[in-house]
Amino acid sequence: MTNNIHSKVNLATVFLLISLTMLSCSTKKIGQTTNIYKTEPLYHEIEKLGKELTVKHYVPGIAVAVIRDGKVASIQSIGYADLASKKPVTPETIFNVGSVSKLVSAWGFVQLAEKGLVKLDDPVDPFLTRWHLPDSEFDKSKVTLRRILSHTAGLSVHGYGGSDQGTKLLSLEESLNGKTKRNGETVHLASEPGTKWEYSGGGYTLAQLLMEEKTKQDFSSYMKQNIFLPLGMKNTSYEWTEEMMKNSATAYDELGNPVKNRIFTEKAAAGLQTTITDLAHFAELSITQNPKQLNQVLKPKTIQLMETPVLPSSNEGESGLGYRFMKYEEFRTIGHTGENVGWSAGLFLDLATKSGIIVLCNGSNGDRVWYPIYQSWLKTVKANSASK
Structure with a gap:
């Protein structure tokens, strides 16, 4: 990417002009809590930060959902889905969410175990016919679905x-043979399964x-038919x-330049498109595990299992x-973050208080926007906890 000073200045001017003529903030009213929530400081702080930081960091638009008491309290849409057409972000605007894809795809993989098609602790390789893990000094019979999904499989x-x-x-x-990687890196065992936490999109x-x-x-078809449609996530794919x-x-x-969408062979790891409305509903279910809303996609106890740490963990992750499990600002939450070229997302849940926040951004610098939010x-969350 060329770091052109003149183009950066011009883009900064464009974003400044945009900031003076916009940024619209629309709110999807969900239940009776929304109007009350709009009078609270956090709502206005998100709006203020969103308008300032999107301009400062060349991120045209964001969508933010706040969850309180296990329910979506508010959805805010700030800025533009497309600058050229001045198309605003809405609660139905679709974003790619990067590695948040893993969190969602895990529901499909664990559903296989609920259906009896696989067992979480059985070796994966014997089930495969199209490709096999290469032999190595490490024991591939210890590569299980539980370890893959928890990044403890050594891959x-x-x-x-x-x-x-x-x-x-x-x-x-x-892809597994390294053809989609510039460095040709294959998916293989890099360490003994079950001995350490090491993040692996390859898994x-x-x-x-x-x-x-x-x-x-096909993976995409299975997820649509068995996860998204039953959960009512009609704008997720x-x-x-x-x-x-x-x-x-x-x-x-x-720098705020439009880029082509990226597509992925590795859809489970990085290829999910969704809306703030759909992802906020997914987050609700992660907290409440409401059987009626789950519509037999997963059992509540299965989701509770998914939200339980798998050993080993390390300073690098859990x-x-x-x-x-993430620890920003020394506060432990559960969820996932995601970054792809042109996109950034964060989903954070505090199960103890049944609270959460989800932020979707259509810019590579999105982490500079969602982190202050x-x-x-x-x-x-801390103030509410202290007052109880």
Whole structure:
């Protein structure tokens, strides 16, 4: 990426002008708590931070959901989904969410275990026919679904960069063999399974292959039919369909330049598109585990299992099944963050207080926007906890 000073100055001017003529903030009213919530300081702090930080960091738009008492209290849409057309962000604007994809895909993988198609602690490799883990000094029979989803399986490949939309995707087998990585890194055992926590997007690609082998279905189709539609997540997909593109935000790089959407062979690891409305509902279910709303997708006790740490953990990380334990500002939450070129997202839940915040951004600098918003939310959570 060329760091052109003149283009940066021009873009800064454009963003400044935009800030003077916008930023609109729309709110989806959900239940009776929304009007009360709008009078509270956090609502106005999010609006203020959103308007200031999106301009400062070349992130055209964001969508923010706050969860209180296990329910969505408010959804705020700030800025633009597309600068050129002045299309505003709405609660139905579609964002790519990067590695938050792992958290959602884990529901599909664990559902396989509920259906009896796999067992969480059985070796994965014997179930595969299209590709196998290469032999090594490490014991591949210890690579299980539980360890894959908790990043304790000893597998390689941290993450993926994707391809420009419109290009032909390589197969899962080619990805596992390193064909989608510039450095040619294959998915293989880098350490003995079960001995340490080491983040592996490659493990989720292996789980994606496992799902396709066991269900005889394409991963995206299985997730849509068995997870998204039953949960009412009608605007969520691991594909960039034409219908999705109509409501999609445009992605922007670090300097605020529009970039092409990235598409992924490794959909389970990085390829999810969704709206703040759908993802906030998913977050609600992560907290309440309401059987009626779950619609037999997963049992409440299964979600509780997914939100339980899997050993070993380390200073580098700690995970349940799909859910990561994070410690920003010395406060432990559960959820996930995600970064792809042109996109950034964060989903944070405090199960003890049934609180949460989700922020979706259509800019590469989105973490510079969502982190201060997270900090403001955290102050409110701590204050509410102290008052009880």
